Amino acid sequence: MxxxxxxxxxxxxxxxxxxxxxxxxxxxxxxxxxxxxxxxxxxxxxxxxxxxxxxxxxxxxxxxxxxxxxxxxxxxxxxxxxxxxxxxxxxxxxxLSGQIEKTVSDVNREGNDYGRTLLYKDEKIMVEFSCPNTNKPLHLGHLRNDSIGESVSRILSMNSADVRKVNLINDRGIHICKSMLAYKKFGGETTPESEGIKSDHFVGKYYVKYNEWSKEYPGAEEEARAMLRAWEAGDPEVTALWEKMNNWTISGVQETYRKTGISFDKFYFESETYKLGKAEILRGLEKGVFYSEKDGSVWADLSEINLDKKVLLRSDGTSLYLTQDIGTAIARHKDWPFERLIYVVGSEQQYHFKVLFFILKKLGFKWAEKLYHLSYGMVNLPEGKMKSREGTVVDADDLFQELKSIAFEEIESKDRISEVGDVEKTTDAVALAALNYYLLQVSPGKDMIFNPKDSISFNGNTGPYLQYMGARISSMLRKFEERKEQFAETSPDFSSLREKSERELVKLLSSFPAVVREAGEEMSPAVVTGYLYDLTKLFSRFYHDVPVLNDENKSRVLARIELVKAIRQVLKNGFSLVGVPFLDRM
RNA sequence: GCGCCCGUAGCUCAGCUGGAUAGAGCGCCGGACUUCGAAUCCGUAGGUCGCAGGUUCGAAUCCUGCCGGGCGUACCA
CATH class of the missing domain: 3.30.1360.70 (Arginyl tRNA synthetase N-terminal domain)
Known part of the structure; x- marks a missing residue:
């Protein structure tokens, strides 16, 4: 094509x-x-x-x-x-007479590899995403981050990149100490097990508790700070508590990852990396890249990129978020010498990354040219912004559960419980399709409104709709397998495919590699979701208008079956790029 | 104040490396099941592409100004 x-x-x-x-x-x-x-x-x-x-x-x-x-x-x-x-x-x-056969056989021959490009051939690309705090469970905002990070990673892989997905767990700092402090004060001997609460939610409960308590008790902040100092000094009791609570959160978060199809090749922990940047800053200071003030603080002059100046080491010699990110980037490049590093982080941190990249360049790292901030907008609700103070933050697990129960009701009302077999697995898959498709449909850079009801709808431009089309295709192909013997003597005749929808389908199928490439260039899963909707929509029309199995011309039936197989293959390939599980039955 | 981003149908979003009457979904209204899953399909209505200039044969798309919104602009992360 x-x-x-x-x-x-x-x-x-x-x-x-x-x-x-x-x-x-x-x-x-x-x-x-x-x-x-x-x-x-x-x-x-x-x-x-x-x-x-x-x-x-x-x-x-x-x-x-x-x-x-x-x-x-x-x-x-x-x-x-x-x-x-x-x-x-x-x-x-x-x-297109020859094109139909060619495209269909290309797709069916290449299978799961159909769509692969050489865009990032031999490139090592590291993708950082998720990066949760260990003081509370994941919320809807994290889900957008996770969806984008996972999807972009898969898209890059499909463009032949060697991708390494990394997560930097934010497991230290004052906010961690707050939930620790509240647990110490009010938690007693309770554990997630004893309370029957998912472990990250258990920790999150104490973070909320801290915030309530600190409103009444003005000394709270100072106590939390004291705890942070104790932690940094390696106090055994504080360290033990910290380990216990971090493990609770992390194992809870891991469970959410498993459920939502997110995985990582490596976890970094801020508690291990937060000191890494300091030596680099001091080295930069010696080289004259930075300067120090009388109070001992170290600064970077950003006038070259039309910004002011930025502190890199506090006057007491401790490091900051930016300092740590400098160290982490350098350490990562030593770990695994990437050609590119993509940070999937919210748009509110654009300034941070502009500064980070500039400083790494000034320090003379060539690879700093290939650092990229994949910035995404905020997720809002139909009712407005999520505000933790007003308790309107949508918890990731709760949302997932809500989507699952809507999916269940739908399957039940259609009387398909026995048909789908494993209901639990199916509702998980539908909920996931709804979530990922809805989140990825919007271009990453833009703010978006997440409407749970819309996302799980089985018709319209949604994940479940896509799955439904996949299930119908599978159903049709099952029926074909059942009566396959009738076609033993026949061979497919592609020249008999003259319908307008068939022509259009072939054009779309053949453009899939170009779509994968564009999604890879733009780092935009929305390119893929848009394509998938076009393809399923077109398939629906074809399915409605054109008989596949019920046609007296047997060689045309076979040709259409090949076409339908190719459509299913491309749907599968596309689905896997955007975290929509393919279902044979639903 | 300054910087970055956004403003397209009632709502949610595409289109933005400039090109033919601006697209889709939801919602509204109206059609289509003796036939491969109607969880579907088809159709009608609905838009001064925030406003005003400019560049161009041609602007939703590029440039400038303004209006409206978001996010930054910490020795927080």
């Missing part, structure tokens, strides 16, 4: 050259005008469109005249399709 496009580009170009000669226009100038290839707004107009406006000037002719002239030249050889002038455009109707 791509090859066909390029052939047509060349054909148009040479037709333009021929007419240039005929009308005495400057051929050299024409050669320098980029030829634009696009898709006509309506399929009836053709498969490819070339607007010729830019050539009007050189030809000193109306672009419509040029289009007519070019079309006439092209139509002298109609073996690849026909050209039709439409005002200032030349539209091409491709001859």
């Amino acid at each position: 791509e090859a066909l496009k390029n052939i047509w580009k060349d054909r148009i170009k040479s037709a333009l050259m021929d007419s240039a000669e005929k009308y005495g226009a400057d051929a050299g100038a024409i050669d320098h005008i980029p030829l634009i290839l696009e898709t006509p707004p309506k399929v009836e107009l053709g498969d490819l469109a070339f607007p010729l406006f830019p050539f009007a000037r050189v030809f000193k002719m109306n672009p419509a005249q040029i289009a007519a002239e070019v079309a006439e030249i092209l139509n002298k050889d109609a073996s690849l399709g026909s050209a039709e002038p439409a005002g200032p455009y030349v539209n091409i109707k491709l001859d």
Whole structure:
């Protein structure tokens, strides 16, 4: 398909050259005008469109005249399709007779690899995402981060990158001490087990408790600070408590990851990395990259990037978030010398990353050029912003559970409980599809509104809708397998596929690799979700209008079955890129 | 104040490396089940693309200004 496009580009170009000669226009100038290839707004107009406006000037002719002239030249050889002038455009109707068979067999032969590109061949790309705090469970905002991080990682892998997913657990600092302090004061001997609460929620409860308590007791903040100092000094009792509570949170969070299909190749812990940056800063200070103030604090001058200045080491010599990130980046590159490092972090930290990248460059690390902040917007609710103070933050596990029960009700009301077999597994899969698809459908950079009810809906542009189409395809293919013997003597006839929807399906299937590439270039899962919706929508129409199994022409049945198999394969491949589980039954 | 991002149909979002009458889903209204899963499909209505200039043969798309919103601008993370 791509090859066909390029052939047509060349054909148009040479037709333009021929007419240039005929009308005495400057051929050299024409050669320098980029030829634009696009898709006509309506399929009836053709498969490819070339607007010729830019050539009007050189030809000193109306672009419509040029289009007519070019079309006439092209139509002298109609073996690849026909050209039709439409005002200032030349539209091409491709001859896809061979394309259907080729695309379908490509897809079915390459299987799970169909769509793979060489965009990031031999590149080691590290992707950092999630990065939770250990004082509370995950909420809806984390879910967007996780979905994007996991999806982008898979998209990069599909573009042949060597991807390493890493998580930096934020397990130290004053906020951690707050939940520790509240537990120490009010927790007694209770444990998640004794209370029957998921362990990260158990810890989160004490973080909330701290905030309540600190409103009444002004000394709370100072006690928390004292605890932080004790922790940093290695106090055994505080350390033991810290370990116990961190393990609770982390194991709880891990469970959420498992449920939501998120995984990592390596965990980094801030408690281990937070001191890493200091030596680098001091080295930078010696080299004259930074400067120090009289009070001993160390600063970076950011005027080169039109920013002010930034403190890197406090006057007491301790390090900051930025300092730590500098150290962590360097340590990671030593661990695993990546070509690129992608940070999936909310847009509120844009300033931070601008500064971080600049400083790493100033320190002379070549790889700093390839650091990228994949910034995503906030997740809001239909009722407005999530506010922890007002308790409107949507907990990840609760949300997932809510989606699951809606999925269950739906399956129950359709009387399909016995059909799906493992109900638990199915509702998990549907909830996950709803969640991931809804979160990834919006371009990462933008703020979005998450409406749980909309996300789990089985019709419309949703994850469950996509799954439903996949299930219908699977169902059809099962039926075919049952009556396969009837076709033993028959072979598929692809030339019998003449429906408009079949042509369109083939064009879409063949564009999947280009979609994977674009998603990889833009680092945008939304490119994939958009494509998948187009494909399922088109399949629905085809399914509705065209009989596949119930057709008297057996060789056409076989050809359609091959086409349907290819559609299922591309759906599977696409689904796995955006965290939508493929279901054979639902 | 300054910096970055956003403003497209009632709502949620595409389209933004400039190109043919601005698209989809939801919702509304109206059609289609003796046939491969109607959890579906088809159709109608609905938009001064925030406003005003500019560049261009051509602007939702690029530039400038303004209005509205978000996020930053800590010796917090």
